[in-house]
Structures are given as C-alpha cells and as structure tokens.
Amino acid sequence: MLATAGVAALPSLAGCSSSSSGGGGSSSTVSFGSNAAVPEPKGAYQSLFAAAKKATGLTVEVNWVDHNTFQQNITTYLQGNPQDVFNWFAGERCQYFAAQGLASNVDDVWSVIGGSYSDAMKAQSKGADGHYYFVPFDYYPWAVFYSKSLWSAKGYSAPSTWDEFITLAQKMKTDGLIPLAFTDKDGWPAMGTFDYLNMRLNGYQFHIDLMRTGQGWNSSQVAAVFDQWRQLIPYYSPGFLGLTWQEGAAQLLNKQAGMMVLGLDQIGTIFTGAKADDLGFFPFPEINPTYGQDSVEAPIDGFMVCKSPKNRTGAVKLLEYLGTAGAQQTWLGSNPADIATASGVDTTKYTAPQTAAISLINSAKNLSQFMDRDTLPSFADPVMLPAIQQFLSSPNNVSSLLSGIDAQAKTIFSTTG
CATH class of the missing domain: 3.40.190.10 (Periplasmic binding protein-like II)
Known part of the structure; x- marks a missing residue:
C-alpha cells in the first residue's frame, strides 16, 4: 500500500527545482524541498523565508509536500532532481544519505555557525566520514x-x-x-x-x-x-x-x-x-x-543540501542564515512547538511548554532520535x-x-x- 501511494505521489515531491545556473551559481533563488505542507508549520516557514530574503537577498522557492509522502519517497527524490536544500533529520538518517552519496557536505557552513552549537549537536550533524552534512534548526521532546x-x-x-x-x-x-x-x-x-x-x-x-x-x-x-x-x-x-x-x-x-x-x-x-x-x-x-x-x-530537525545543488553558493548562504539564533527566533515566533538548537535565542519568549521542554531534555542522561x-x-x-x-x-x-x-x-x- 505504501509503495503504491509513493509512486502516485512522486511527481509532486520532485516536480519543482531551482532555475539557477550551475553547481556554484550565484543566482538569488534557492530551491527548497519541504515536508511541511500542513498549515503549521508551513506558515512559520513562510515567515522564516520572508525574513531570510531581507537578511540575505535570497528568494526561497519551495516545493511543499506533506510529511508522510516526503518520508516515503525521500530516497527516490534524492536520486532524481531534488531541490538545492531540503528538510531532514539528524543522526542516523543524516548519516545514511551522506554515506549513500546523496548529500553534499556543508563544512563551509559550519566554519561560520559552529560557535553557536554544542558538541552534542555537532556530533549529530556529521557523517561517518567526519564531515558535516546537516544543519540543526529545532528539536523537541x-x-x-x-x-x-x-x-x-x-x-x-x-x-x-x-x-x-x-x-x-x-x-x-x-x-x-x-x-x-x-x-x-x-x-x-x-x-x-x-x-x-x-x-x-x-x-x-x-x-x-x-x-x-x-x-x-x-x-x-x-x-x-x-x-x-x-x-x-x-x-x-x-x-x-x-x-x-x-x-x-x-x-x-x-x-x-x-x-x-x-x-x-x-x-x-x-x-x-x-x-x-x-x-x-x-x-x-x-x-x-x-x-x-x-x-x-528528542528528535532534531534541520536541513541538508542535495548531492548536486544547482545553486551551491546560495544554498550555503541560506544555511548560514538558518543556523543563526535570529533565524530560529523568527521561526519559533510563528511556531511555538519546538526549541531552537543554536545558542543565543531569547528563551524568555518561550511558551510554558517550550520552557518545560528545555528542563526535560537537560535532565536526560540519554537522548534518542525516534x-x-x-x-x-x-x-x-x-x-x-x-x-x-x-x-x-x-x-x-x-x-x-x-x-x-x-x-x-x-x-x-x-x-x-
């Protein structure tokens, strides 16, 4: 049943790509494959990408797909014509696609954002080869x-x-x-x-x-x-x-x-x-x-870059922005269902559940990803x-x-x- 549904849904998952030129192109458009087609967090992403344009000059062209369809078709998607940047998960899920050669390392992004992340977050963002492939954005218990x-x-x-x-x-x-x-x-x-x-x-x-x-x-x-x-x-x-x-x-x-x-x-x-x-x-x-x-x-959500992005320069620039406390604060202002991964976010603006979530996660001896x-x-x-x-x-x-x-x-x- 899942396989049949996946084939039917595949065109919508891969049907939108950036029109920018070349792997190192400098187009102001970055394509983005999103698993957040539902009203929330779609609305929070729309606010985030509007803020990203003001901060970076980049227009984010989004292919919205529902969460389940995105997950069921992710391998075929990445083997086809994926967007430059896409939503994905830390840990084993990140490492798997890195090992399959279906994602680009983002060491250059981490040379800019690394000071805002804990060692635990860094470890969850690396492939087995020691390179970074993932930029964490939010997590939750x-x-x-x-x-x-x-x-x-x-x-x-x-x-x-x-x-x-x-x-x-x-x-x-x-x-x-x-x-x-x-x-x-x-x-x-x-x-x-x-x-x-x-x-x-x-x-x-x-x-x-x-x-x-x-x-x-x-x-x-x-x-x-x-x-x-x-x-x-x-x-x-x-x-x-x-x-x-x-x-x-x-x-x-x-x-x-x-x-x-x-x-x-x-x-x-x-x-x-x-x-x-x-x-x-x-x-x-x-x-x-x-x-x-x-x-x-406590699953960690974030972003990866496909193996051959059409706009590598723009993808790096976008992820450098998304890896900041300011970007994550913008997101959380519209979607108070997660916790920021970067240091420096104003936690006084958190809701009661967000504040309690920090205490729960900080009290844990071990964190699993799901x-x-x-x-x-x-x-x-x-x-x-x-x-x-x-x-x-x-x-x-x-x-x-x-x-x-x-x-x-x-x-x-x-x-x-």
Whole structure:
C-alpha cells in the first residue's frame, strides 16, 4: 500500500527545482524541498523565508509536500532532481544519505555557525566520514501530554511509575474520559511509544543497539516490550487505527481525552494562541528502576543540501542564515512547538511548554532520535510501521510477529551494512 501511494505521489515531491545556473551559481533563488505542507508549520516557514530574503537577498522557492509522502519517497527524490536544500533529520538518517552519496557536505557552513552549537549537536550533524552534512534548526521532546485545566478540574497529578500511570488511566476511564488519545492511521506515531517502552524496560543502550544493528528482535527483552504495551490498549481511543494524530490531539484539546504520548512538535501546533500554556506534560513513566526515566526522545530537525545543488553558493548562504539564533527566533515566533538548537535565542519568549521542554531534555542522561531516525530507512517504515500496526490489531500474537521482524532485520542489515 505504501509503495503504491509513493509512486502516485512522486511527481509532486520532485516536480519543482531551482532555475539557477550551475553547481556554484550565484543566482538569488534557492530551491527548497519541504515536508511541511500542513498549515503549521508551513506558515512559520513562510515567515522564516520572508525574513531570510531581507537578511540575505535570497528568494526561497519551495516545493511543499506533506510529511508522510516526503518520508516515503525521500530516497527516490534524492536520486532524481531534488531541490538545492531540503528538510531532514539528524543522526542516523543524516548519516545514511551522506554515506549513500546523496548529500553534499556543508563544512563551509559550519566554519561560520559552529560557535553557536554544542558538541552534542555537532556530533549529530556529521557523517561517518567526519564531515558535516546537516544543519540543526529545532528539536523537541516526546512526552505524555495533557490539558492543565482539565487536570486541575479533575484533581489529577502526574504519575512517575508505571503502576501510577495505569491507576490514573483507570481513573480517567471511570470519569468518562478517553484515558490515552492514541491514533495510528499514519503508522509512525506508535513508534514513539515503542521507543519509550523499550528504553524504560531494557535501557537506552539496548534500544540503540537494536535500532542500529537490527540484532535481538526475536528476544525476551523485545517480547517484554510488547507485553507491557498490551496493558495500555484498553485505554486507547476507540478506532485508533483509523485516526490521525491530529484527531487524537483534538481529543486532548477538547478535553475528551486525558493524556497523549506525542512530540511537542506535533501537539504544539494544536494547542496554540491562548491555549498554548494549557499544554502540560510529564516524562514517560518508569518501568524498570534500573533505568528510571533517564532517557528522553528528542528528535532534531534541520536541513541538508542535495548531492548536486544547482545553486551551491546560495544554498550555503541560506544555511548560514538558518543556523543563526535570529533565524530560529523568527521561526519559533510563528511556531511555538519546538526549541531552537543554536545558542543565543531569547528563551524568555518561550511558551510554558517550550520552557518545560528545555528542563526535560537537560535532565536526560540519554537522548534518542525516534525509531524512524535511529534505524535504517529501509527497515523503519517498510518493516516496523506495519509490524506495530499488526500488533495493535492482534496484540496476542507477538511470537510470530517478532520472528518475522527478526528475519527481515537480518536480511536488511546484512545487505545494507
């Protein structure tokens, strides 16, 4: 199904390119491939690119594509006629395309912006060859979100352990609420729950090794993750496999649901304006005391340059601007759902959720990037996305599910690695 949808959507993904000349051309137009076609953060990007034109003189010509289509077709896109600059992700996802020769290094950009970034951000922006391929722009935590006003009215308090979490879910159900607004029509939202369950049960290192090596899927540790997960399903939104994350977030906003496991980048676009500060969250609860709540899922978003940009000079100039605190402050002014990656941003202008997000991330011992970023693209969406949906549809058939995942992982990682 995904393959069919991808072929149909491909022309829109690659159908716009810069008219500028040559790889080193000096045209004032830079083409940009965006995965942000929805109203927000599209509006924030439009404000950002207007500011970029004032600051640099560059016109950014954007090909707007929805997030899922962009991800499903990214490899074919980069092998074809991509825009000069494109939205993408740090860590493994950046390194993968760098290793495939589908992206240009941006060492020249980092010679200008490097002083504004931590060593951790720098490490997430490099390929295996030690060169920079990525410019980080914003990042955000995944957590358990809720409406502060609803919780205040009901007298709820944030749980820190699994038993407290389940007890609260039971109470919410008794109160006539959907305890957990869980929606997985698009497949990827459930990956965040898997990541947290795995890190809480088996620890960060086990999780990262599983993601990066593909070894250990048919193990008692992973089986325990799905056993734990099964306890949550009775508290999920009715018909969750047919609902989008936006519909789940609306359940939270409208006080029909009590909690939701999601990223601030997503739910922060639903709780906006006067309702922004009503959005509260707490870390995913502890399951195994050995690991507590020491790991936080905090994906880093940013930009890369295609392998043969038509306007290399303009692309570098644009990224030098986007790597500044000023550019990121402009973005966050229109999209208060993320945190800036560069130092020097005025955090007094952050919303309450943004400020709390900084504290959560800074308190973490380990940061993960998200399943579809920490593992191979050829494994995450084609294998794990439908496998998790299969589990959620038939949660009592874990043994055969893990056997199938394990077999596919061995094949994919052996041929890719």
